[in-house]
Amino acid sequence: MNHSTEWEAARRQVEQWRESGKKIIFTNGCFDLLHPGHIDYLTKARALGDVLIVGLNDDDSIRRLKGQSRPITPLQDRQVMLSALKSVTLVVPFEEDTPLGLIKTLLPDILVKGGDYEPDNIVGAVEVRENGGHVSVITFVDGHSTTALIKRIQEIG
Ligand SMILES: Nc1ncnc2c1ncn2[C@@H]1O[C@H](COP(=O)(O)OP(=O)(O)OP(=O)(O)O)[C@@H](O)[C@H]1O
Numbered sequence: 727m728n729h730s731t732e733w734e735a736a737r738r739q740v741e742q743w744r745e746s747g748k749k750i751i752f753t754n755g756c757f758d759l760l761h762p763g764h765i766d767y768l769t770k771a772r773a774l775g776d777v778l779i780v781g782l783n784d785d786d787s788i789r790r791l792k793g794q795s796r797p798i799t800p801l802q803d804r805q806v807m808l809s810a811l812k813s814v815t816l817v818v819p820f821e822e823d824t825p826l827g828l829i830k831t832l833l834p835d836i837l838v839k840g841g842d843y844e845p846d847n848i849v850g851a852v853e854v855r856e857n858g859g860h861v862s863v864i865t866f867v868d869g870h871s872t873t874a875l876i877k878r879i880q881e882i883g
C-alpha cells in the first residue's frame with residue numbers, strides 16, 4: 727500500500743512545527759514486538775528535540791528484511807503501540823526497503839538509530855547532514871531484541 731497521503735500530511739506537520747521553532751527528531755524501524763530497549767532508545771531520542779517522528783516499516787517491507795515469518799504484529803497494531811508511547815509524537819509508515827524517501831521528504835534535524843548501528847551506515851545520514859542536520863546513535867540496551875523475545879516464546883510454546 728502506498729503511504730503518500732501520510733507522508734504529505736507528515737511533511738505539512740513538520741513545516742508547521744519548524745515554523746514554531748521545534749527541533750524535529752526522526753527514527754525508523756520495524757518495532758515488531760516492543761521491548762525495553764525500544765522504550766529506552768525512543769525516550770532518549772525524543773529528549774534530543776521537541777518532537778519524535780517514527781518511520782515504521784510496513785508488513786511486506788519487514789518480510790523482505792527479516793523473513794517470511796515476520797512481522798508477528800501487523801502494521802496497524804505496531805502503529806497503535808508506538809503511538810501510545812509518551813515519547814512518540816507521530817508514526818509514519820513506509821513500504822520501501824529503506825526509509826530514505828521518507829527521510830528526504832521530512833529532512834529531520836536529527837536522525838537517530840540504536841547502538842546496533844554505526845552513524846555513517848545509517849540510511850539517510852548523508853541527506854540529513856547535507857541539509858545541516860545531525861545523526862545520533864543511542865546506547866544499546868543489552869539483552870533485549872525482538873528476535874530474543876520470539877525465541878523465548880518458541881521455547882515455552
Ligand atoms: N536493545 C536495544 N537497545 C537500544 N535500541 C534498540 C535495541 N533493540 C533495537 N533497538 C533499536 O530499535 C529500532 C528498531 O529496531 P528493531 O525493530 O529491528 O528491533 P530489534 O529488537 O533489533 O528487532 P529484531 O530482533 O527483529 O531485529 C532500531 O533503531 C534499533 O537500533
Ligand SMILES: O=P(O)(O)O[C@@H]1O[C@H]([C@H](O)CO)[C@@H](O)[C@H](O)[C@@H]1O
Pocket residue numbers: 754755756757783791822823824825843847848849
Ligand atoms: O528495525 P530495524 O531493523 O533497525 O530498522 C531498519 O532500519 C534500517 C536502517 O534505517 C538502516 O540504516 C532500514 O533501512 C530498514 O528499513 C528498517 O527500518
